[in-house]
Amino acid sequence: MSYAIKPRTQEGERAIALAEGLIERFRARADAADRANEICPDNYRDMQGEGVAAAFVPEAVGRGEVLICSTTTERGTDNLHPLTEARRDGDGWSLHGTKYFVTMSPLATHVATNVRIRDEDGDHIANVLLPMDAPGLSQGNDWDALGMRASGSQSLTFEGCRAPLDALRVIGPWGRWSTPVLVNRTLANVPLVGAFLGIAETAMEVAVDGQSKASARTGAHHALAEMEIKLATARSILARLGETLDAFMEASDEGRAATYEQGHALMKDYQSAKWVVNRNAIDIVGQAMDLSGGGGFMARNPLSRLYRDVRAGPFMQPYSPVDARAYIGKVLVGDLPEE
Numbered sequence: 001m002s003y004a005i006k007p008r009t010q011e012g013e014r015a016i017a018l019a020e021g022l023i024e025r026f027r028a029r030a031d032a033a034d035r036a037n038e039i040c041p042d043n044y045r046d047m048q049g050e051g052v053a054a055a056f057v058p059e060a061v062g063r064g065e066v067l068i069c070s071t072t073t074e075r076g077t078d079n080l081h082p083l084t085e086a087r088r089d090g091d092g093w094s095l096h097g098t099k100y101f102v103t104m105s106p107l108a109t110h111v112a113t114n115v116r117i118r119d120e121d122g123d124h125i126a127n128v129l130l131p132m133d134a135p136g137l138s139q140g141n142d143w144d145a146l147g148m149r150a151s152g153s154q155s156l157t158f159e160g161c162r163a164p165l166d167a168l169r170v171i172g173p174w175g176r177w178s179t180p181v182l183v184n185r186t187l188a189n190v191p192l193v194g195a196f197l198g199i200a201e202t203a204m205e206v207a208v209d210g211q212s213k214a215s216a217r218t219g220a221h222h223a224l225a226e227m228e229i230k231l232a233t234a235r236s237i238l239a240r241l242g243e244t245l246d247a248f249m250e251a252s253d254e255g256r257a258a259t260y261e262q263g264h265a266l267m268k269d270y271q272s273a274k275w276v277v278n279r280n281a282i283d284i285v286g287q288a289m290d291l292s293g294g295g296g297f298m299a300r301n302p303l304s305r306l307y308r309d310v311r312a313g314p315f316m317q318p319y320s321p322v323d324a325r326a327y328i329g330k331v332l333v334g335d336l337p338e339e
Helices: 010-020 023-036 041-050 179-209 218-251 260-297 302-312 321-332
Strands: 068-071 085-089 092-102 110-119 122-131 137-139 154-164 168-173
Touching (some): 023 302, 068 092, 092 110, 092 122, 122 154, 168 179, 179 218, 179 260, 179 302, 260 302
Parallel strands (some): 068 110, 085 110
Antiparallel strands (some): 085 092, 092 154
16 A cells, blocks of 8 residues: 555564454444444454454553543543542542543443542542442443444443542643643544544545446546545654654653653644544545445445544544644644643
8 A cells, every 4th residue: 555554663563463354354243333333342352362452561461351441521621621520538539420432431341531630739630540340430321423333432420439549640730731631642542543544544445446447437537546645645644643653752751751842742743643634534535435426325335334434533632623723823833722
């Protein structure tokens, strides 16, 4: 593939090879999972069994017994202003609130989330990891969306859910950017952008396969060329972001030595890549639909699912397209946003 993103280490090559070995199994299950609006347990069993789920965990400590979902999303607020709150309760914490878009939560053993804590030192954002069977934690079973229907992105509600005193880790002030939050949100969200690039790549494959040498029209050639250019652009910026993140992590002691300015520079680059990949992915899938004629509109055609799934990319936090440009521009002129 032109401009394909390739691993740079032996560990990366192994992880990619393991994931590629599951493609056909996942494709065979995708339509049924989408129609049922349910996450596919077989996919995750395969990922755990083949070692994909633990590919980035040191082999000496990884036993494949934990599957962690993560969430920061809540209604009516953003990542810097979590409303779910952890209140001091005797020798621990009591959690109260509801999180949304908790992908993979129906199968997860644990959930990691950000909460608000207020104490004598101020108002903070803290991170907590909890087992999914913790008393007071309930699953909403309410995921019913336009796309990403097999992602299991239901809500989770915390109603007096208990956590040990040392389970919470403060990562920054509530309502304000901090270096740890900037670095963590960038690193955590890059794989999501990769997912939408994957959707675009699949749509491109479908479009090319649907155009035979004999029957392809000149207009189809032009459309495919435009799609190829957009895909090359998306791959290039995401690959360059990956290289930037690798260098940053190595130079900053895995982010621990990073400055506030570096954190915003990293977030700016991520937002630029997110914008380019999301917009180009939507255009590529749309053009693939155009080339497919009426066939792509049929539910049995994988393009109809990709067309719905790809629309989820832009609204994912932090920063939708409505806000991303203002953020990027501010950082470029040195007006580093505080909130």
